[in-house]
Amino acid sequence: MLRLCIPTILLAAQFFFFGYPSSAQSPAASPCPCTLQGSVVDSISGQPVPHALVKLTAPSPRAALTDSAGRFQFEGLPAGSATLEAEKPGFLARDPFGVWYPPSVTILLAPDSPPALLKLVPEGVISGQVSDESGNPLEAFTISIFSRGPGHLGLGLAPDALHSSASTDDEGKFRIAGLHPGSYYLQARQTQGPAPGAARSSVPSGYSPVFYPAAADVASAVPIKVLPGGTVQANFSLKRVPFIRLSGTVSGYTPQEQISLSLADSSGTPQSIEISFEPTNGSFRTKWIPPGVYTLTGQSSGEFVVDGSAALSSALQSSTHVVVGLGPGRMPSATFASLRVNASTSVSDLHLALQPTIDIPVVIRGLSATNNDVQPALPALVLVPKEHSLAGRFVGARPSDSNAQFAGDLHVAFESVVPGRYELKIIPHHDTYYVESANWGSTDLLRNDLVLDSSGSVPPVEIVVRDDGAAINGNVLFGGTPRQSLVVFLTDKRSKPLFLPVGADGTFTISSLAPGAYRVFAVDGSANFDYEDPAFLGRISSKIQEITLAPKQSASINLELATVGE
Numbered sequence: 001m002l003r004l005c006i007p008t009i010l011l012a013a014q015f016f017f018f019g020y021p022s023s024a025q026s027p028a029a030s031p032c033p034c035t036l037q038g039s040v041v042d043s044i045s046g047q048p049v050p051h052a053l054v055k056l057t058a059p060s061p062r063a064a065l066t067d068s069a070g071r072f073q074f075e076g077l078p079a080g081s082a083t084l085e086a087e088k089p090g091f092l093a094r095d096p097f098g099v100w101y102p103p104s105v106t107i108l109l110a111p112d113s114p115p116a117l118l119k120l121v122p123e124g125v126i127s128g129q130v131s132d133e134s135g136n137p138l139e140a141f142t143i144s145i146f147s148r149g150p151g152h153l154g155l156g157l158a159p160d161a162l163h164s165s166a167s168t169d170d171e172g173k174f175r176i177a178g179l180h181p182g183s184y185y186l187q188a189r190q191t192q193g194p195a196p197g198a199a200r201s202s203v204p205s206g207y208s209p210v211f212y213p214a215a216a217d218v219a220s221a222v223p224i225k226v227l228p229g230g231t232v233q234a235n236f237s238l239k240r241v242p243f244i245r246l247s248g249t250v251s252g253y254t255p256q257e258q259i260s261l262s263l264a265d266s267s268g269t270p271q272s273i274e275i276s277f278e279p280t281n282g283s284f285r286t287k288w289i290p291p292g293v294y295t296l297t298g299q300s301s302g303e304f305v306v307d308g309s310a311a312l313s314s315a316l317q318s319s320t321h322v323v324v325g326l327g328p329g330r331m332p333s334a335t336f337a338s339l340r341v342n343a344s345t346s347v348s349d350l351h352l353a354l355q356p357t358i359d360i361p362v363v364i365r366g367l368s369a370t371n372n373d374v375q376p377a378l379p380a381l382v383l384v385p386k387e388h389s390l391a392g393r394f395v396g397a398r399p400s401d402s403n404a405q406f407a408g409d410l411h412v413a414f415e416s417v418v419p420g421r422y423e424l425k426i427i428p429h430h431d432t433y434y435v436e437s438a439n440w441g442s443t444d445l446l447r448n449d450l451v452l453d454s455s456g457s458v459p460p461v462e463i464v465v466r467d468d469g470a471a472i473n474g475n476v477l478f479g480g481t482p483r484q485s486l487v488v489f490l491t492d493k494r495s496k497p498l499f500l501p502v503g504a505d506g507t508f509t510i511s512s513l514a515p516g517a518y519r520v521f522a523v524d525g526s527a528n529f530d531y532e533d534p535a536f537l538g539r540i541s542s543k544i545q546e547i548t549l550a551p552k553q554s555a556s557i558n559l560e561l562a563t564v565g566e
Contacts, residue, residue, distance in 0.1 A: 038116030052088040091120035122229030124179035137172025183223035208290040217266035247285035248350030257300040266293035357416040361460040377429035383422040469512035470549035478561040482506025
């Protein structure tokens with residue numbers, strides 16, 4: 001899936017809401033000058049890193065290069081707080097969320113301060129070659145890299161946030177560097193259009209997009225595991241094939257509606273493919289495309305005329321949703337349909353039956369306002385699609401006008417939702433409450449997906465929040481040294497983990513946790529493994545702590561960092 005506004009905001013809220021812990025205020029600096037010495041080493045091998053750039057950002061900006069033994073020195077500094085960071089090509093500089101990695105190191109500088117130690121993590125590399133079935137190199141093919149990260153959304157696969165696509169050279173070779181430890185998926189794609197046939201009437205040919213090693217879609221792809229400082233070889237062998245066309249009909253629209261058709265590949269990436277559509281009979285046909293797995297989407301937009309008084313009466317009868325029209329006697333109209341097509345040859349009998357989208361009311365109970373005139377802060381609510389045919393259709397909840405006078409319950413609505421399977425994401429606006437329950441009819445949305453069809457009535461999503469949450473504070477250590485990391489909380493009360501980033505001093509605090517039992521562990525925040533995978537959890541079982549929290553309880557734990565290689 002492409003990165004979109006809503007998942008980006010969600011992921012940022014989930015990871016950075018609690019923030020990195022701030023360092024304690026240093027004592028007043030003394031006037032005596034000090035010398036700051038230190039060294040930079042490879043975090044994996046422990047070997048010194050020569051010619052690394054070391055930056056002193058506080059108390060005043062300075063920079064120096066390490067010598068052949070990885071040592072550096074700054075002279076004439078005032079006593080007090082000093083902040084250092086280091087970088088060098090071939091080592092990681094930013095974590096998957098854009099934060100400096102490794103973190104800056106803050107020390108308390110005094111005349112007798114010990115030498116500082118900075119650790120750089122070597123980057124991972126994936127390299128390879130793309131060739132045809134005869135072994136001839138294929139030039140100018142695009143290599144896209146995908147990953148699964150902590151808190152991944154929806155279908156769980158997205159273009160890697162830090163790495164743009166690579167292109168093969170005249171020998172068909174490519175190289176993607178700067179990779180963090182973790183598992184990645186590669187896709188090779190022809191950049192240029194199909195080669196024309198010998199005659200104007202013949203079918204053009206070319207190469208279908210392929211996931212490593214030779215899969216048509218993500219489901220059959222093999223992940224490539226990258227270790228710190230490791231280089232992995234990944235080669236593609238592609239076969240030239242005749243191109244195809246998709247054609248068929250669209251139904252379920254009126255002459256007043258505008259119809260748009262689009263095509264996405266198996267990863268959910270929209271394709272710049274022209275699709276001709278004839279509104280008089282509903283027929284459509286794509287241009288020539290390579291064989292493969294596609295999602296064909298049709299949607300309409302327009303208005304229809306209604307009795308305005310009837311619409312207002314219907315709205316007033318609803319305690320959970322107010323309908324707002326485009327003007328007197330006119331209401332918005334929206335329909336949608338999608339098909340997932342696995343086509344090895346041209347297909348001419350496809351049919352998109354447009355269906356109305358659905359509004360889902362939401363009631364939030366348990367929020368309290370500071371006074372009778374101020375609404376409490378609403379949590380962010382998003383429906384994340386779990387079907388390939390809905391890839392990219394994130395739906396955010398919108399407040400209802402019935403909240404103008406807050407009286408205990410708050411009402412919002414998911415508007416124009418396409419029938420299908422979704423995961424409900426709930427991100428509290430602040431850490432004074434937690435979500436006790438989220439139900440949709442008989443479905444527990446903290447553990448199960450919301451499955452919406454076009455038949456029957458639509459019950460409201462009922463969310464209950466409470467303010468008697470528990471709190472955990474603690475430290476993350478690695479070999480007795482505080483470590484920046486990602487703390488993961490697993491609980492049976494919800495299907496997905498909670499994540500908390502930890503700063504360079506290794507301390508963390510999280511509040512408003514739902515009472516109950518948790519498994520807690522700390523991992524390198526640069527990795528992107530599936531932290532719910534039983535095999536992964538088995539490898540780090542010695543580093544997992546179990547804790548049971550009562551309402552309003554405060555607890556402390558110390559975690560030993562679980563390394564990627566365990």
